[in-house]
Amino acid sequence: MKRKTLKRKISIVGILVFVSMIVYSCWQDEWSSNVTDEVIFDSNKELTIAKAEQWYNATNSSATTVRSLSADGRIPAKPNWNKAKESRKGDLEVVETTLMTSGSTFFMDNETKEKYELQDDLDKIYNVARMVILKNLETGEIYNFIMVFIVLMII
Secondary structure, X not given: XXXXXXXXXXXXXXXXXXXXXXXXXXXXXXXXXXXXXXXXXXXXOOOOHHHHXXXXXXXXXXXXXXXXXXXXXXXXXXXXXXXXXXXXXXXXXXXXXXEEEOOOOOOOOHHHHHHOOOOOOHHHEEEEEEEEEEEEOOOOOEEEEEEEEEXXXXX
């Protein structure tokens, strides 16, 4: 009888140790991971503003063009590196900068254009355009795109 009780206690202790080791190993992976969901500003290690500008100049023409409804169909735009900002989140490092255009530029999608009269509702529509350059730290791949936020102020 005492032997069965001893075996049962050893079995229970063994199971508890095994479960504890599994839980500890899972938590250790979470604790040791350096990938966070937090956005960290001005601390890029690989994709700095200078490196982003160098990459952009090497891979793109001197001026990016944005489609337009004007007669020539294109508006030249280029990044304003003096106003660029760095940030990173997890495995991505980002450089984001405003775009310089010749003259005043207004971005609008087709849906907004159809819904609002450009002359009457111009004071209700605001937008912000940015050139975004991303570097994936795992793969080393760098790519860029233009990001546009369109804000409608409905009063």
